[in-house]
Amino acid sequence: MDAQNDRSFGVWRLLVWVGSVLAMLVSFRHDWSIPWLEIDLRPKRGHLMMEGYELIKWALIGSLLGGWWWNAAQKGKRSGAVLICLWSVAGLLGWVSRGFFWVGWLVWILPAIVGAIIELPKRWRDLMAFWRISKPWNAWFWVVWFGVWVICDSVLLREAPAGWLEMADAFFARFLTHAVITGGVALLMVWHDRWTPLLGRVLAWVVVMLTPVVVIINTALRIWWGKGIMEMFGELEVGGRFEVERAWAAGGMELNLETMIRSVAVLVLTVGLFQLCRWLSKKGGWRISPLRLGVVTCGAWVALQVDQVAGSVLKDRAWRWWERKAFHRRMTWVEPEPGLASYEVEWANPKPNVTLPTGAFKPDVFLFFVESLRADVLTPEIAPFLSEWNEKECQVLGETWAASNVTHQSWFSILSGRLPVFMVEARSRKELAPIPTMLKSAGYRIEVRMVNNFDYMDMIDGNFGDPHQVDVMEHVDGESSENFFKVPEREVRMLKRLKQSVSGREQGGLFAISGMDSTHYNYKWGVNFKPPFVDYEENPIFPMRPSFEQAKRIKHRFWNSVSWVDSQLGEFIAWLKTKGRYDNALIIVTGDHGEEFKEYGSWFHGTMLNEPQTRVPILIKWPVQMGVGRGPEVDSASHLDLMPTLLDAFGADPVSWRSLPGISLLHPPKGMRTIVMSTHFCGRNGEALLLRRDGMEAAFGWQDFWTAQVPRRLWLEREEGGAWRSTFSDVTERLFIRIDPQ
Numbered sequence: 001m002d003a004q005n006d007r008s009f010g011v012w013r014l015l016v017w018v019g020s021v022l023a024m025l026v027s028f029r030h031d032w033s034i035p036w037l038e039i040d041l042r043p044k045r046g047h048l049m050m051e052g053y054e055l056i057k058w059a060l061i062g063s064l065l066g067g068w069w070w071n072a073a074q075k076g077k078r079s080g081a082v083l084i085c086l087w088s089v090a091g092l093l094g095w096v097s098r099g100f101f102w103v104g105w106l107v108w109i110l111p112a113i114v115g116a117i118i119e120l121p122k123r124w125r126d127l128m129a130f131w132r133i134s135k136p137w138n139a140w141f142w143v144v145w146f147g148v149w150v151i152c153d154s155v156l157l158r159e160a161p162a163g164w165l166e167m168a169d170a171f172f173a174r175f176l177t178h179a180v181i182t183g184g185v186a187l188l189m190v191w192h193d194r195w196t197p198l199l200g201r202v203l204a205w206v207v208v209m210l211t212p213v214v215v216i217i218n219t220a221l222r223i224w225w226g227k228g229i230m231e232m233f234g235e236l237e238v239g240g241r242f243e244v245e246r247a248w249a250a251g252g253m254e255l256n257l258e259t260m261i262r263s264v265a266v267l268v269l270t271v272g273l274f275q276l277c278r279w280l281s282k283k284g285g286w287r288i289s290p291l292r293l294g295v296v297t298c299g300a301w302v303a304l305q306v307d308q309v310a311g312s313v314l315k316d317r318a319w320r321w322w323e324r325k326a327f328h329r330r331m332t333w334v335e336p337e338p339g340l341a342s343y344e345v346e347w348a349n350p351k352p353n354v355t356l357p358t359g360a361f362k363p364d365v366f367l368f369f370v371e372s373l374r375a376d377v378l379t380p381e382i383a384p385f386l387s388e389w390n391e392k393e394c395q396v397l398g399e400t401w402a403a404s405n406v407t408h409q410s411w412f413s414i415l416s417g418r419l420p421v422f423m424v425e426a427r428s429r430k431e432l433a434p435i436p437t438m439l440k441s442a443g444y445r446i447e448v449r450m451v452n453n454f455d456y457m458d459m460i461d462g463n464f465g466d467p468h469q470v471d472v473m474e475h476v477d478g479e480s481s482e483n484f485f486k487v488p489e490r491e492v493r494m495l496k497r498l499k500q501s502v503s504g505r506e507q508g509g510l511f512a513i514s515g516m517d518s519t520h521y522n523y524k525w526g527v528n529f530k531p532p533f534v535d536y537e538e539n540p541i542f543p544m545r546p547s548f549e550q551a552k553r554i555k556h557r558f559w560n561s562v563s564w565v566d567s568q569l570g571e572f573i574a575w576l577k578t579k580g581r582y583d584n585a586l587i588i589v590t591g592d593h594g595e596e597f598k599e600y601g602s603w604f605h606g607t608m609l610n611e612p613q614t615r616v617p618i619l620i621k622w623p624v625q626m627g628v629g630r631g632p633e634v635d636s637a638s639h640l641d642l643m644p645t646l647l648d649a650f651g652a653d654p655v656s657w658r659s660l661p662g663i664s665l666l667h668p669p670k671g672m673r674t675i676v677m678s679t680h681f682c683g684r685n686g687e688a689l690l691l692r693r694d695g696m697e698a699a700f701g702w703q704d705f706w707t708a709q710v711p712r713r714l715w716l717e718r719e720e721g722g723a724w725r726s727t728f729s730d731v732t733e734r735l736f737i738r739i740d741p742q
Contacts, residue, residue: 067195417643
């Protein structure tokens with residue numbers, strides 16, 4: 001049967017198509033590779049966008065195979081259609097093993113192979129006719145497709161390094177790249193339409209139609225948020241499960257009725273534009289043969305390879321690497337070496353000794369995590385209590401930094417004293433973190449309270465064990481009655497329960513962790529609280545290119561939420577004083593990370609390891625009975641220092657913390673020292689590890705930085721202030737067992 005003439009929507013042909021598509025998706029269902037060829041259908045496990053791309057690709061291959069099977073098989077089409085469909089369903093349901101499934105797959109494809117061989121001369125003539133005959137095509141749509149890609153890439157060129165010649169060549173390369181992609185996809189669609197039934201054609205064209213929309217959204221996100229769709233959804237894997245709605249909500253977007261209406265409107269407009277282009281192309285008499293289209297596409301590909309070879313000679317390594325990071329779709333084998341230099345590494349992975357001497361003084365320990373708390377908000381106007389408390393009663397710390405730019409990794413580093421990159425181990429082991437383990441072994445009661453659902457990115461299991469190994473675990477999951485209350489009121493109620501716990505026991509031996517969340521987007525405060533800044537944004541939907549006034553009003557809203565939390569902490573600490581529980585308490589207040597308001601081109605956090613997103617206050621009030629006063633003055637401190645500091649404060653042997661990346665703030669080295677931070681959430685710049693010291697920085701990246709991994713290969717993304725090995729020599733030996741240039 002000639003596929004060009006057979007366009008009927010027959011139920012049997014449809015069954016073959018459905019069965020062959022499902023056959024290609026079986027491996028996704030069971031995470032199988034294709035035997036003999038050992039092709040992994042899921043090369044980026046957990047990366048939502050990459051898995052979606054692979055899913056579409058293999059579904060398209062299945063669609064083509066199904067159409068080809070129906071066209072090539074000479075006998076038994078109806079029975080074959082039923083068997084193919086049933087076999088694929090059996091594979092999806094797990095009723096057959098991997099090897100048995102693929103053997104069956106080869107059996108059902110054999111009739112098509114035999115039929116194709118028998119009619120080989122006729123099929124060769126049909127194929128030649130297909131390539132040579134000019135056909136109507138939706139030329140205007142492909143012009144729009146090509147234009148969207150090129151314009152969006154051109155917009156990103158505004159972030160390119162200096163060099164007009166390099167920039168011009170980059171634009172030319174993007175022009176050729178998208179000529180290849182556009183021509184290749186157009187050819188693929190012509191070929192796909194030749195084989196598949198109507199349903200398959202419709203679904204494939206929907207994907208193609210929506211691609212320009214995805215490209216526009218991706219470009220807008222990169223300009224607006226500092227990360228594109230690839231990075232945003234890739235980060236979901238770090239949590240081990242796809243929590244799309246929560247990730248979007250954390251980024252200031254909500255999946256609500258309005259969002260759904262907008263999405264439907266975009267879909268309708270996209271289909272309308274496609275049909276308009278189709279009508280214009282038909283009216284203009286646009287026709288082309290697949291052969292001519294293929295020649296043009298191949299010509300663009302050859303020109304692109306020549307350009308890339310020339311660019312590898314004319315452009316320096318840093319420029320070429322920026323170009324590689326900026327544009328994911330390359331269509332060339334000419335790839336630059338990553339970064340400014342590459343290294344094979346073996347990480348130092350110290351485990352702190354959490355044994356404390358017996359009979360040590362056991363003060364109550366209160367650790368407050370304040371969401372998104374930037375260091376620069378500790379002013380009398382914004383946070384009157386914390387700024388005065390810090391100035392008069394807390395240890396004098398100079399620059400204070402987070403270990404990461406996201407909540408779960410900072411919590412991990414504070415509670416373990418380890419780099420965030422090692423959180424992957426905590427997620428798999430699901431054990432109690434070192435600080436609560438240390439205190440629990442010393443007889444402490446461990447209480448953890450959080451006002452939102454913190455079963456996010458395995459925070460609870462990774463820090464407190466599964467099942468949790470603490471005495472009190474409060475967080476607001478979907479079934480909690482606390483959902484009846486707004487976040488600020490939950491904080492009031494949480495601190496009330498903490499007071500009840502303190503009042504109900506003797507002084508000493510309590511370790512209480514409390515998470516304050518009003519300062520998270522969209523920045524909230526209590527109903528009866530009078531915000532100090534009246535010119536704040538009521539609906540803080542962050543504009544892509546904000547004016548100074550817009551950014552100020554959004555920042556004022558954030559400051560108001562900080563003022564609210566400041567008042568709550570001030571009231572609680574005042575209560576401790578009235579109950580005689582303050583003097584000998586150890587109190588730590590810190591931000592899990594900072595918050596950026598477009599100072600470096602991004603909103604929120606989780607996009608860069610820059611100062612707004614990582615400079616946080618670290619406030620420590622020491623117990624009087626420890627005899628350290630306010631503690632020594634320290635030029636710079638980090639979240640990574642809290643574990644060594646507590647070990648030191650409770651009398652542990654210094655050997656137990658000297659291999660950790662942090663220092664004891666009770667016995668600090670003289671002068672400035674290197675601050676270390678890392679993240680899986682570094683957006684478009686790819687800087688996943690940062691060393692910072694006295695204004696000098698060295699940033700490193702690695703392959704697939706969004707995945708939960710301890711990478712074996714690093715590359716230097718950026719170096720400012722001198723050779724990084726000598727500049728940061730005080731910390732590199734504690735970070736790496738070896739780091740060898742490649």
